[in-house]
Amino acid sequence: MDVIRNSDPNSDLEACLGLDPDGLTRWGISRRQIFQFCAGVAATMGLSSAAGASMAKAVTSPSRPPVIWLHGQECTGCTESLLRAYHPTLESLLLDVISLDYHETLCVGAGEQALAYKRAMMEKHKGKYVLVTEGGTPMKDGGIYCKVGGKTHVEHVREAAAGAAAVIAIGSCASWGGVQSADPNPTGAVGTHSVVPGTTVINIPGCPPNPYNFLSTVIYLLTFKRPPALDAHNRPKFAYGRLIHENCERRPHFDAGRFALEFGDEGHRLGYCLYKIGCKGPETHANCSAIGFGDVGFGSWPVGTGHPCYGCTEKADAFRKPIHALATLQNLTPPTAYPDVSAENGPAIGAGAAVAGLVGGLAVGAGAMWLKQMGSEPDKADASNKEP
Amino acid sequence: MSIAAPLRSKLITPTTLVLLALAAVGFYFLLERFLYGLGAVANINQGYPWGIWVVFDVIIGTAIGCGGFAMALLVYVFNRGDYHPLMRPALLSGLFGYTLGAVAVMFDLGRYWHVYNLLLPWHAQPNSVMYEVALCVMAYVVVLWMEFSPAFLEGRAAGGFRRFVDRWMWAIVALGVLLPTMHQSSLGSMLLVMGYKLSPLWFTLWLPALFVISALMMGYGIVMFEATVVSRSFGLPSHRALISKLSVVVGLITVAWLALRWGDLYARHVLAFACVVSVRVVMFWIENALFLAAALIFIVPAWRAGRRASFLGAVALLAGGSLYRLDAYLIGYTPVTHWSYFPSVPELMVTIGMIALEVLLYLVFIKTLPVLHGRPARR
Numbered sequence: 188m189d190v191i192r193n194s195d196p197n198s199d200l201e202a203c204l205g206l207d208p209d210g211l212t213r214w215g216i217s218r219r220q221i222f223q224f225c226a227g228v229a230a231t232m233g234l235s236s237a238a239g240a241s242m243a244k245a246v247t248s249p250s251r252p253p254v255i256w257l258h259g260q261e262c263t264g265c266t267e268s269l270l271r272a273y274h275p276t277l278e279s280l281l282l283d284v285i286s287l288d289y290h291e292t293l294c295v296g297a298g299e300q301a302l303a304y305k306r307a308m309m310e311k312h313k314g315k316y317v318l319v320t321e322g323g324t325p326m327k328d329g330g331i332y333c334k335v336g337g338k339t340h341v342e343h344v345r346e347a348a349a350g351a352a353a354v355i356a357i358g359s360c361a362s363w364g365g366v367q368s369a370d371p372n373p374t375g376a377v378g379t380h381s382v383v384p385g386t387t388v389i390n391i392p393g394c395p396p397n398p399y400n401f402l403s404t405v406i407y408l409l410t411f412k413r414p415p416a417l418d419a420h421n422r423p424k425f426a427y428g429r430l431i432h433e434n435c436e437r438r439p440h441f442d443a444g445r446f447a448l449e450f451g452d453e454g455h456r457l458g459y460c461l462y463k464i465g466c467k468g469p470e471t472h473a474n475c476s477a478i479g480f481g482d483v484g485f486g487s488w489p490v491g492t493g494h495p496c497y498g499c500t501e502k503a504d505a506f507r508k509p510i511h512a513l514a515t516l517q518n519l520t521p522p523t524a525y526p527d528v529s530a531e532n533g534p535a536i537g538a539g540a541a542v543a544g545l546v547g548g549l550a551v552g553a554g555a556m557w558l559k560q561m562g563s564e565p566d567k568a569d570a571s572n573k574e575p
Numbered sequence: 576m577s578i579a580a581p582l583r584s585k586l587i588t589p590t591t592l593v594l595l596a597l598a599a600v601g602f603y604f605l606l607e608r609f610l611y612g613l614g615a616v617a618n619i620n621q622g623y624p625w626g627i628w629v630v631f632d633v634i635i636g637t638a639i640g641c642g643g644f645a646m647a648l649l650v651y652v653f654n655r656g657d658y659h660p661l662m663r664p665a666l667l668s669g670l671f672g673y674t675l676g677a678v679a680v681m682f683d684l685g686r687y688w689h690v691y692n693l694l695l696p697w698h699a700q701p702n703s704v705m706y707e708v709a710l711c712v713m714a715y716v717v718v719l720w721m722e723f724s725p726a727f728l729e730g731r732a733a734g735g736f737r738r739f740v741d742r743w744m745w746a747i748v749a750l751g752v753l754l755p756t757m758h759q760s761s762l763g764s765m766l767l768v769m770g771y772k773l774s775p776l777w778f779t780l781w782l783p784a785l786f787v788i789s790a791l792m793m794g795y796g797i798v799m800f801e802a803t804v805v806s807r808s809f810g811l812p813s814h815r816a817l818i819s820k821l822s823v824v825v826g827l828i829t830v831a832w833l834a835l836r837w838g839d840l841y842a843r844h845v846l847a848f849a850c851v852v853s854v855r856v857v858m859f860w861i862e863n864a865l866f867l868a869a870a871l872i873f874i875v876p877a878w879r880a881g882r883r884a885s886f887l888g889a890v891a892l893l894a895g896g897s898l899y900r901l902d903a904y905l906i907g908y909t910p911v912t913h914w915s916y917f918p919s920v921p922e923l924m925v926t927i928g929m930i931a932l933e934v935l936l937y938l939v940f941i942k943t944l945p946v947l948h949g950r951p952a953r954r
Contacts, residue, residue, distance in 0.1 A: 536917040539618065543923055554890070558883050561807060 232425040253316040256290040261322030265358035268395035318351035323360040327375030348383040362392035369506035394499035400426040431468035434476040467498030469514040579945040594935040601928015604921040616921040622914025632679030640672020644755035645794025660948035671933040711758035759790040774907040775845040796892035826873025865895030
């Protein structure tokens, strides 16, 4: 075995990854699948293939970083979204790549048992675990509107954030308050970053967010021990750096002035741009138009199915701006006049046909006369006219 | 043995005046196009971004202009010097077919003032078929003028340019054979990107081959057509023996072309498309009937010998080749459903004006320059 290992340049890496060189799998994922997954993640984030290799090393390292996952005011849609991740599946990621030590939806234990385990894990991994918050935090009346085990969500978040190596807020609720923070905001719901001021909270907004934006961020953290590049709202730039509008498959319709004007009209049925029925794509930063949802291929995202984007990743849009309200265009305003949509089929055959017929007829007629005369004329001969 | 000599007949005749008038009408509409834009004169639209200007003036025009290419192949590559009397008139028609085709592209370019970017290597997109066509046609226009330049230079003092042409004519001729094979096949390749937009009767991976071979056939067709028309119009010897000999070759090429086309249709299992009644299918049958008629006329000795029949064969070849291109680029091509295109009167007049200008310039050249053989050499 030693001889084989020494002759194989990959043996160190494989030993490190805990993979056996015979291609057998660990945790049901083959070495190839791990590399493909990590290369894919690295590519999604615009990183090099070398980063993919480091990621593969990080996610297969035997010491899995512990993760504490707290639920606040939310619908568990983010977790549901994450359950729909298929490369790799959520269970192999959460059980094997990270150590999901506490998650109120997924944990086996219940009640005091689960809370005790959470406390023990937080104590044991103090300063090393990753805190993920899902859901908004009610602040009004001392935060009494969301309690677990007799303690308010505010207390849970502050307690867990104090010993966390990194804090990730998944979903729009944890990022900026979400649906319950809409006016009149009866519970005073806020995002996690308002609960723990001074702590860097990586926001993965979306309702729900794309699971791969979350997974990529987690793996980036594991690999490089620091957050990816963030924008002004602490959203990872690799996922939230561009407007939906920029990569939308319906963008050519926008540029050509072809719009759906109401739900179910002809333009809507033909898949035209949804801007005029209130699509917020032009002011919403997210990569939905580029990567879609659910791993089922092209078109599986709201605009792809014919519903205008409602700006779930933007605090200024979702649950605040009405669905029908127009987005503010960031970089390009459509012209006031477009070529007439109804006249686009080309003109009817008109005088052109008459002229074409006339010219064609003249040519054929003249040609025929010319041919007729040719038959009655003697051929001029010269030296080259001898038949071979 | 005769040598090429100018005809020296009157330049202003009723024919040239009519041609001049037609060209003037064309230029009037061109002026309108450049003042008010494409939409003011042309019926081309979002669905049919190219119309008769591109299809007739460029795609068909350059194929008709392949006379120079076809004869150069025969005379220089296959070393059949006896066909040399047909060489210069063929080159001359190619000269105008190509030069005016290259100019006509400019009418159709929405932002024609950007065209110089084609020549800047740092803006080049070498994977583009259109880029290949553009550069190759430009290069071939230059090559054609060089090939034809001895007609200007004969009888003049030997200057630097003449020495250059004499020294390098073999290379120029070689380019003159190479370049048309490149861009005429590319005109077929251009349609490969259209995929299902092109009817299966025309869309095949053999498009480049079908285009370049039919260009060659049309080249021979125009040589035969011209020789007959010019000899009759100006009372010159008709080179009938030469043409008769040539037509056998052309007939065989046409049969080969038809075999390739129909073999491909059969192999792709699309012959059923040819049994539906529609405009494009009728055009398809006319096209093939024309090619078949030309092939029969040229191969059956009795028909080939007849002056009228062989002239009709050349006409059938030209008409079939032109229709094939018109079908592939417009009639058999459905860019988007519910769009239609038929050229407007100004569009047609521009194309007719361009054809008139070509014929006019051809007449002027054969009257003033040594192009046609026929008159006995005056020594």
